[in-house]
Amino acid sequence: MRKKSLVVLLAVLMVLSVAIAGCGGQQTQDQSAKPAETKKDVVIRYNLGAQPETIDPALNSAVDGATVILHTFEGLVNLDEHQQPVPGVAEKWDVSDDGLVWTFHLRDNAKWTDGQPVTAKDFDYAWKRALNPDTASEYAYQLYYIKNGEDYNTGKNGVTADDLGIKVIDDHTIEVTLAAPTPYILQIFAFPTLFPVRQDTVEANGDKWAQSPDTYIGNGAFKVTEMAYQDHITMVKNDNYWNKDAIKPDKLIFTEVVDESTMLASYENGEMDVIDSMPNADIERLKNDPNSGFVLGANLGTYYVDFNNQKAPFNNPLVRKAFSLAIDRKSLVENVTKAGQIPADAFVGPGFPDADPTKEFHDVQGAFYDGSKANVEEAKKALADAGYPDGKGFPKVTYLYNEGQGHQDIAQALQEMWKQNLGVQVELSSQEWQVFQETRRRGEYDIARDGWLGDYTDPMTMLDLFISNSGNNNLQYKSKEYDALISKAKSTNNEADRMQAMHDAQQLLLGTDWACAPLYFYTDPYCVKPGLKGMIADPLGFKRFHYAYWENQ
Secondary structure (H helix, E strand, O other): OEOOOOOOOOOOOOOOOOOOOOOOOOOOOOOOOOOOOOOOOOEEEEEOOOOOOOOOOOOOOEHHHHHHHHHHOOOOEEEOOOOOEEEOOEEEEEEOOOOOEEEEEEOOOOEOOOOOEOOHHHHHHHHHHHHOHHHOOOOHHHHOOEOOHHHHHHOOOOOOHHHOOEEEEEOOEEEEEEOOOOOOHHHHHOOHHHOOOOHHHHHHHHHHHHHOOOOOOOOOOEEEEEEEOOOEEEEEEOOOOOOHHHOOOOEEEEEOOOOHHHHHHHHHOOOOOEEOOOOHHHHHHHHOOOOOOEEEEEEEEEEEEEEOOOOOOOOOHHHHHHHHHOOOHHHHHHHHHOOOOEEOOOOOOOOOEOOOOOOEHHHHHOOOOOOOOOOHHHHHHHHHHOOOHHHOOOOOEEEEEEOOHHHHHHHHHHHHHHHHHHOOOEEEEEEOHHHHHHHHHOOOOOEEEEEEEOOOOOOHHHHHHHOOOOOOOOOOOOOHHHHHHHHHHHHOOOHHHHHHHHHHHHHHHHHHOOOEEEEEEEEEEEEEOOOEEOOEEOOOOOEEOOOOEEOOO
16 A cells, blocks of 8 residues: 554543442541543544545555544454454454355444444445446455456456456345455455445545545544544544544644654654654654654555656666666665664565565565665666666656655665766655645556555555556556466465465566566554553554553552
8 A cells, every 4th residue: 555654632431431439428527529521532633744635445555544444444454453354343254165265244233423323235345446447446356366357357258247256145145256265355345445435425426535534434443523624533432433432532633744854853852652654863862862752663565666658768778777686775774764764675575474474575575686786787787788878868867756755865865876876967856645645546657756664464465556557657667478377376175375376476577578677665653642552553554543542540
């Protein structure tokens, strides 16, 4: 999921809905009854960053939007703090012996924020909506695991919505037939694109249904009460949520401050409780301050450079190779980003298991280049072979990035490396986050900043990003051979064969086509106010506040 750069003021008690009462008993002449104490609301203020492009589960593809969706909606399955599947709207499920047919049994007390029941038809509608090509969901491919999902979404073989492997048995039972057995399918069912949405409110309000608290009806632990454009989103506990008694915060305020210096100042002034971005220049100070609340967490993801594979001069793999090898990744993370990032020598980084679960996919594959230094000699040779010796005659190109000091610092470092090591001049251009996403998506760029956090803990989450019809394939990369390898990996029961197909795919992506330039594997530097407990900062990039609380409140 695209990375974009509140935790909860909770009660230390379990907030099982009983207010703290004062002393009771009879009054005497010398002692008056103490008034009942009222429970102070648990409020958490988290800086989301830029305003999300969308918070529609079918249309969102970024971490910021998904963070809102994860608090306001719920799928059949949830993930716990260890990323293991646990019951959500579905209280239990059955699976056929061949791993193809999954039957989910919905709990009868699951409700929407307006009190209406959540039914199997809500999931049926949401999935078919996301797969409908008219919806233009970038994440439609996350439903290709469903039988006939890809053919319906791409308009092949005359497949209609009625041919999908989705069957509503009754209001509380839905049966899903997969295209092939999928080891990580329960993590897919926990993914926001597969969350239910209400057909009546979506169809009555069109594209605007997710833009107003009055029509943004969810089924999650919180409901939205305020949406202030480019300022904040406020949520309160959903009294109709089936598991409301376990939810700690009363209110979440997700602020939308983009400038990293401003967000750090707001945090240190007590105006924010959690931030997950800060100026690179302040990281060392925060690390060394035991009262700063600084944490260096783990992320499963990669920061990388998009080359527009369909636009000259980057439609030439030799040019892409030259630009990738000319980057000194070690210098970038040590002197620019400064948050413990790991120089990337592949696209799939550490943390993803291979066929042998005791080994990591990254280690089995090995490096595609030396991440500790630039290979200037090979970079110059590749550029010369492409027809631009020492950069002579190379056309004017622009590197595009979204606003933010961190992205700007990286852009300037890359600009200098390409000038010094290749003799080419790259101009820099920044855009506001929502505009940038659309520009990049449409392929209206030469080179662009990009980043991806895994959606689940399997290498496939990093590699099916670049299939030809992926809505998140900003590279405009088109390879029938690559598509076939990913398809093979998704259709085999043999774990060794599945992993080998993905290794072969990454070899083609980077070792042959040089389709993009991975820069570093993400870490997750963030600050959380001391005393805030129970927040989950998971390696998929989300901050989750469902069970967060203030220890002294």
